[in-house]
Amino acid sequence: MQSPVTRSADRRRAAYSYLLLGALLAVSGCGKLYVQDIASDALDPSNLADTEPSIAVNPRNPDEVAIVAFSENWTATKGAPVWKSPDRGVTWRKVPQIVQPGPGVFGPGDQKIDFDGDGKLLVAELGLGGGVHDYVYRQTGLPDAPLTPGAAYGNDQPHLTVDKYPSSPHRATVYSPWLDFTLSLERSTVSWSTDEGATEHDVGAGDNSSFRNRTTRIAVAHDGSAYVVYKTREGTAGAPPNFENAHFRVNRSDDGGVTWTGLSAAGVPVNGPSPVQTWFTNTFGNPSKGKFARARSSDAWIATHPRRDEVYVAHVQLDASGFGQIYVARSNDRGNTWTAHRVTDGTHHSAYPEIAVTRHGVVGVLYIDYDDSGAATIFTHHFARSFDGGVTWHDTVLQSMDPTPIGNASSGFLWGDYEGLTALHNTFYGVFTGASSGRSVQQLDPIFFRQKSCRWWWLWCWFD
Amino acid sequence: MIWMIRSSIVSKLLAAGIIGLLAPATQAAEAATTPLQTMLTDPELWGDNGIATIAAIGYWGRLGETTITIYSDKAVGGTSFSSQDDAQQSATHLSELMKRALPRLRAAGGVFAKALQAHVPTLRPEPIQLIEDDSVRVGWKGDDGTFLKKNVKMRAVIARYGKPEKITSELVNAKGDRRPAMLTVHEYANGTVKFIQTDQSFTPDAVDRVVINAGAAARELYVSAP
Numbered sequence: 001m002q003s004p005v006t007r008s009a010d011r012r013r014a015a016y017s018y019l020l021l022g023a024l025l026a027v028s029g030c031g032k033l034y035v036q037d038i039a040s041d042a043l044d045p046s047n048l049a050d051t052e053p054s055i056a057v058n059p060r061n062p063d064e065v066a067i068v069a070f071s072e073n074w075t076a077t078k079g080a081p082v083w084k085s086p087d088r089g090v091t092w093r094k095v096p097q098i099v100q101p102g103p104g105v106f107g108p109g110d111q112k113i114d115f116d117g118d119g120k121l122l123v124a125e126l127g128l129g130g131g132v133h134d135y136v137y138r139q140t141g142l143p144d145a146p147l148t149p150g151a152a153y154g155n156d157q158p159h160l161t162v163d164k165y166p167s168s169p170h171r172a173t174v175y176s177p178w179l180d181f182t183l184s185l186e187r188s189t190v191s192w193s194t195d196e197g198a199t200e201h202d203v204g205a206g207d208n209s210s211f212r213n214r215t216t217r218i219a220v221a222h223d224g225s226a227y228v229v230y231k232t233r234e235g236t237a238g239a240p241p242n243f244e245n246a247h248f249r250v251n252r253s254d255d256g257g258v259t260w261t262g263l264s265a266a267g268v269p270v271n272g273p274s275p276v277q278t279w280f281t282n283t284f285g286n287p288s289k290g291k292f293a294r295a296r297s298s299d300a301w302i303a304t305h306p307r308r309d310e311v312y313v314a315h316v317q318l319d320a321s322g323f324g325q326i327y328v329a330r331s332n333d334r335g336n337t338w339t340a341h342r343v344t345d346g347t348h349h350s351a352y353p354e355i356a357v358t359r360h361g362v363v364g365v366l367y368i369d370y371d372d373s374g375a376a377t378i379f380t381h382h383f384a385r386s387f388d389g390g391v392t393w394h395d396t397v398l399q400s401m402d403p404t405p406i407g408n409a410s411s412g413f414l415w416g417d418y419e420g421l422t423a424l425h426n427t428f429y430g431v432f433t434g435a436s437s438g439r440s441v442q443q444l445d446p447i448f449f450r451q452k453s454c455r456w457w458w459l460w461c462w463f464d
Numbered sequence: 465m466i467w468m469i470r471s472s473i474v475s476k477l478l479a480a481g482i483i484g485l486l487a488p489a490t491q492a493a494e495a496a497t498t499p500l501q502t503m504l505t506d507p508e509l510w511g512d513n514g515i516a517t518i519a520a521i522g523y524w525g526r527l528g529e530t531t532i533t534i535y536s537d538k539a540v541g542g543t544s545f546s547s548q549d550d551a552q553q554s555a556t557h558l559s560e561l562m563k564r565a566l567p568r569l570r571a572a573g574g575v576f577a578k579a580l581q582a583h584v585p586t587l588r589p590e591p592i593q594l595i596e597d598d599s600v601r602v603g604w605k606g607d608d609g610t611f612l613k614k615n616v617k618m619r620a621v622i623a624r625y626g627k628p629e630k631i632t633s634e635l636v637n638a639k640g641d642r643r644p645a646m647l648t649v650h651e652y653a654n655g656t657v658k659f660i661q662t663d664q665s666f667t668p669d670a671v672d673r674v675v676i677n678a679g680a681a682a683r684e685l686y687v688s689a690p
Contacts, residue, residue, distance in 0.1 A: 070643055075666055106664055109642045126642050128595055156640030181640050297641040412635040413644050
């Protein structure tokens with residue numbers, strides 16, 4: 001017969017066992033990669049290619065996910081669509097709310113989506129009509145009502161982010177980087193707005209005193225600092241075909257985008273004083289073995305840790321492997337110094353990196369590589385994660401495809417210049433343009449994925 | 465002998481008869497329009513400036529252009545200039561070339577001759593910036609629909625001229641990295657005429673522009689090289 005003390009200890013052990021078992025069961029389900037084609041014959045009857053997707057998650061309601069892609073053009077009477085999911089990406093619908101910003105203006109021509117800190121949608125759009133202009137759209141009515149376009153600004157490839165941090169002195173400031181092609185040497189420029197795009201202020205952020213700029217991407221840190229990464233294009237001397245010499249430079253604004261001199265006038269090169277070689281090509285792939293893509297501004301992305309002074313830059317670098325590789329450079333001192341590690345394995349040409357960081361500091365990189373060792377070029381979308389601040393990487397294949405037999409895959413612009421990756425709390429949310437599933441006609445579609453990302457023993461992370 | 469004389473006369477008569485029969489036929493052939501000429505003078509496709517552009521295609525050949533692209537509101541050469549100044553020089557050169565008469569027109573010359581007389585003198589060569597690829601071209605501008613008729617659907621072209629000999633896709637990049645235009649190219653007459661649709665259109669099923677091979681069209685239109 002057991003004593004009361006022994007029975008109590010047994011009960012406690014059993015309780016801990018059940019708790020641990022429950023936690024493990026929860027953990028094993030939570031960390032699963034979820035991948036889904038968000039289009040269907042009903043939602044995409046014209047079989048559009050849905051290229052260059054961008055993604056955002058509502059910080060007020062993480063169940064709400066929004067995506068834009070080149071899905072339908074706006075007209076005078078109907079808006080271009082935002083793909084919306086109310087249930088973390090399980091079901092989707094299209095809301096035609098990106099209206100024509102002015103008579104005769106064609107678009108979308110480039111786009112990027114985000115939510116503000118209050119859970120309202122923001123979209124940056126490029127429109128063509130009597131020139132090239134950008135517009136930030138803001139939500140002024142109900143969530144599905146037509147969005148309101150703001151002032152015309154900018155030029156090529158507008159991106160967008162908004163300061164969502166409650167403690168930031170620049171909370172709700174909207175930043176939109178773009179490339180100024182009206183100058184003889186193109187310049188990375190950032191427009192800032194404190195009224196969600198109704199009025200815009202353009203500020204040069206890149207150093208174009210000697211070299212053309214390109215690939216301008218932006219991220220906001222928890223303290224309200226804003227960071228841009230851009231490249232200076234420094235010629236092709238010594239570079240193999242399809243590559244050029246470049247520096248990937250980061251600069252910082254500490255005053256809501258009014259000035260971009262936080263890291264000196266030109267910013268700090270994340271890869272050191274010597275230039276690296278990166279893609280500048282219209283033929284990413286092997287043209288003799290099928291379709292290919294352009295990669296001219298598809299070589300850098302930036303993200304910040306949501307709670308710490310860490311900044312991460314993913315970029316392309318041709319290295320000793322002989323392949324264009326994905327590197328992630330990390331700064332722990334607000335962009336002053338950088339340490340880089342390779343994400344990829346040195347066996348294939350890679351490009352199109354996007355990077356995001358979760359609340360617990362897990363770093364995710366979405367990228368593409370190709371394998372032309374067989375009869376056809378096979379492009380593969382990867383999602384790599386680092387649980388140690390970007391030092392080591394765990395790679396997952398999202399999808400491999402041969403785009404050549406896919407009718408709506410346009411050689412030269414297969415998925416666009418960039419795709420979508422973001423993080424909210426401890427989950428990554430991404431979208432890429434890939435081979436469809438479950439469609440009557442095999443085609444390119446927007447493919448959504450999400451993955452909660454914690455070490456298995458980070459119980460507070462799993463239940464966060 | 466008599467038989468031989470008769471035979472010779474008969475032969476001559478026969479020959480004369482054949483020649484007599486053939487002569488009107490030859491004249492008829494000269495007067496008839498080929499399918500390509502029918503396409504190039506089709507009032508359902510072209511406005512007055514469009515017909516005039518085709519009639520005056522020899523000027524473009526003299527300028528060294530191998531293709532002419534006709535939009536609803538303009539016609540431009542195929543050469544992409546790096547600056548407005550370079551394009552202006554070429555425009556000035558085209559103005560000079562337009563002062564020299566073109567060779568005599570072949571069949572269907574009536575329509576083209578009228579267009580040459582009535583509309584070509586109103587066309588002024590000038591640099592034209594194309595937003596699609598950020599290029600500067602030399603061309604003529606006019607009101608919307610006066611070159612290529614507005615909203616001509618590709619299915620209407622197919623109904624009139626049959627299926628295209630070839631359909632291809634073409635991607636057009638700008639200097640920057642905004643969304644490129646995806647063109648669908650429908651070829652007729654061994655590529656002399658290409659009807660093009662673009663996805664960057666409010667009416668993507670409509671013909672956005674027509675590209676004409678200047679050399680091939682000139683051979684079709686003129687009795688001698690321009």
